[in-house]
Amino acid sequence: MATDEENEALSRFAHAFGSPLTAMQSAIRMLALLHPQAPEDEQRILELLDRNCRRLTTAVDRLLSATTVEGTTVRVALPAEQMDGGPAFGPTVTAEVEPAADAAEPRVAADQADILIVDDDLPIRKMLATMLTQAGYTVRTAANATAAVDMARERRPALITLDLAMPGVDGSRLLPVLKEDPAIKDIPVLVVSSLVSGGRIHVPNAAGSISKPVHRELFLRAVADILQPTPEADGWRGKILLVDDEEDIRRPLATHLNERGYAVFELGEGSATIEAARYWEPDLLLLDLRLPDADGMDLLRALKEDWRTSPIPVVLLSSERRPEEKARAFQLAADDYVTKPYSIVELVARIEAVLRRKETEFSTSPSTRLPGNIAIERVLHQRITASQPFAVCYADLDNFKAYNDVYGFLKGDGVIHQVAHIIAEAVRNQGTPEDFIGHIGGDDFVVITKPERADPICQRIVSEFEQIIPLFYDAETRARGHIVTQDRQGRPAHFPLMTLTLVIVTNDRRTIEHPGQVGDIAAELKHKAKSTPGSTILRDRRSEPGPNKNGKNR
Numbered sequence: 001m002a003t004d005e006e007n008e009a010l011s012r013f014a015h016a017f018g019s020p021l022t023a024m025q026s027a028i029r030m031l032a033l034l035h036p037q038a039p040e041d042e043q044r045i046l047e048l049l050d051r052n053c054r055r056l057t058t059a060v061d062r063l064l065s066a067t068t069v070e071g072t073t074v075r076v077a078l079p080a081e082q083m084d085g086g087p088a089f090g091p092t093v094t095a096e097v098e099p100a101a102d103a104a105e106p107r108v109a110a111d112q113a114d115i116l117i118v119d120d121d122l123p124i125r126k127m128l129a130t131m132l133t134q135a136g137y138t139v140r141t142a143a144n145a146t147a148a149v150d151m152a153r154e155r156r157p158a159l160i161t162l163d164l165a166m167p168g169v170d171g172s173r174l175l176p177v178l179k180e181d182p183a184i185k186d187i188p189v190l191v192v193s194s195l196v197s198g199g200r201i202h203v204p205n206a207a208g209s210i211s212k213p214v215h216r217e218l219f220l221r222a223v224a225d226i227l228q229p230t231p232e233a234d235g236w237r238g239k240i241l242l243v244d245d246e247e248d249i250r251r252p253l254a255t256h257l258n259e260r261g262y263a264v265f266e267l268g269e270g271s272a273t274i275e276a277a278r279y280w281e282p283d284l285l286l287l288d289l290r291l292p293d294a295d296g297m298d299l300l301r302a303l304k305e306d307w308r309t310s311p312i313p314v315v316l317l318s319s320e321r322r323p324e325e326k327a328r329a330f331q332l333a334a335d336d337y338v339t340k341p342y343s344i345v346e347l348v349a350r351i352e353a354v355l356r357r358k359e360t361e362f363s364t365s366p367s368t369r370l371p372g373n374i375a376i377e378r379v380l381h382q383r384i385t386a387s388q389p390f391a392v393c394y395a396d397l398d399n400f401k402a403y404n405d406v407y408g409f410l411k412g413d414g415v416i417h418q419v420a421h422i423i424a425e426a427v428r429n430q431g432t433p434e435d436f437i438g439h440i441g442g443d444d445f446v447v448i449t450k451p452e453r454a455d456p457i458c459q460r461i462v463s464e465f466e467q468i469i470p471l472f473y474d475a476e477t478r479a480r481g482h483i484v485t486q487d488r489q490g491r492p493a494h495f496p497l498m499t500l501t502l503v504i505v506t507n508d509r510r511t512i513e514h515p516g517q518v519g520d521i522a523a524e525l526k527h528k529a530k531s532t533p534g535s536t537i538l539r540d541r542r543s544e545p546g547p548n549k550n551g552k553n554r
Helices: 004-034 040-065 122-134 145-155 171-180 216-227 247-259 273-280 296-305 323-331 344-362 373-385 400-407 409-430 451-472 475-480 515-529
Strands: 067-070 073-076 114-118 138-142 159-162 189-193 208-211 238-243 262-267 284-288 314-318 336-339 391-398 436-441 444-449 482-486 492-496 499-506 536-539
Touching: 004 040, 004 247, 114 122, 114 145, 122 138, 122 216, 138 145, 145 159, 145 171, 159 171, 159 216, 171 189, 189 216, 208 216, 208 273, 216 262, 216 273, 238 247, 238 273, 247 262, 247 344, 262 273, 273 284, 273 296, 284 296, 284 344, 296 314, 296 323, 314 344, 323 336, 336 344, 373 436, 373 444, 373 515, 391 409, 391 451, 391 515, 400 409, 400 482, 409 436, 409 444, 409 451, 444 451, 451 499, 451 536, 475 482, 499 515, 515 536
Parallel strands: 114 138, 114 159, 159 189, 189 208, 238 262, 238 284, 284 314, 314 336, 499 536
Antiparallel strands: 067 073, 391 444, 391 499, 436 444, 482 492
């Protein structure tokens, strides 16, 4: 059996052939797509390049299949007759090709958007200013709240980047000042702070937030998306995060995916992958396993262990062909494994197959993007089979139908999205990284956590919900305290403002043998809980008593 060092040497050997071939094939494909009406002689050149590139790929496949490593020596034992099939190379043709546009740089308006950086840390200000200036923006900086407000009023920048932790008036107190001034309240603010841990979180009134240390591609993408939002609503089929350090491979693939209707976020380094996935929430992640600054398998494991990124399908790209390595990838929940060199056409077909499969399997909500019933049942089954202590928190909105009928489905969808966000934030603050959040459908959600974390999570959800949900009603309805609409029989009726029912089912005091049992217990608890007005938390009677309405025990 080969040692780890020998496997690493073999992987480097395969990478040395696979990556350049993939880049060549991608470039040929991109040229063909960019020049579909090229003259006949140019088309012949492209066909010649493509044909011989494929022949070279076949030869490399044979070469790699016959390669072994002994100590520090790579040996190839291949009978000469297996390399037949004609000359290895055709006539040499040189063609001048216009360089492709730099897809990783942000979309900058012709008048060079003016950006104000607010941060008390001089090295950080200089670093951000350099990134933005190199990307074509005009930059000004401020080291404190007073300078920031004065410069914002004087210059009205297109965007403000704001650190939260500053001496004196910090960013969290400065942000409301910026947003309450009629002259500058429309200026978007991107929070860039070490207080923002784990990617996109909700900072009230901010257009977005990313954490320090700042990754260049992620920062520039966040800036670009705020200034010129990616027009996903205008026809994009989905979002793909592409992580590969080799630009010659990454760019042609991104171009092809763009032409297929996908918005692509390119990363040239692995260390920003987790935060980028949390921030951008892609529909699929293409991940090269061999990155200079991160191990692809470690990134895959981290993605699948984090509830915020675990639903994202991951397709791995690698020159490594050993069955053991592929098996390890699938054990870590990779959705597909594509070896280099690959055909872009085949890769895109695999990507779309994974997306179709995931859409059916998870039935994710287009609003919440949380895993659906199949994934929920699978996680429950795993916890039950492993005999792990767990708690299932079911959340159900009360009087949501009445709200939807009066305010319309678009605002109703906004409520669903807000509830999902409240639940996610509660789990992030009160739960553990192993916790799971699912969207059963409609206004029903589920959290799977540890028994001792269930009550704090539910309390946090109710507390945040009670503060935020009244804002979804107009002032008159808030003052009246109810909606006037028709009931299911078409009769006029009054419906209170929306509340939240939460029930907790655990296996700490009872034996649970299958996921259906959890559903039966939860249904019984919800029936009882809904007889109590207001937002309610009710725990399974066989478990320790938990807080009920507004923190009271029941």
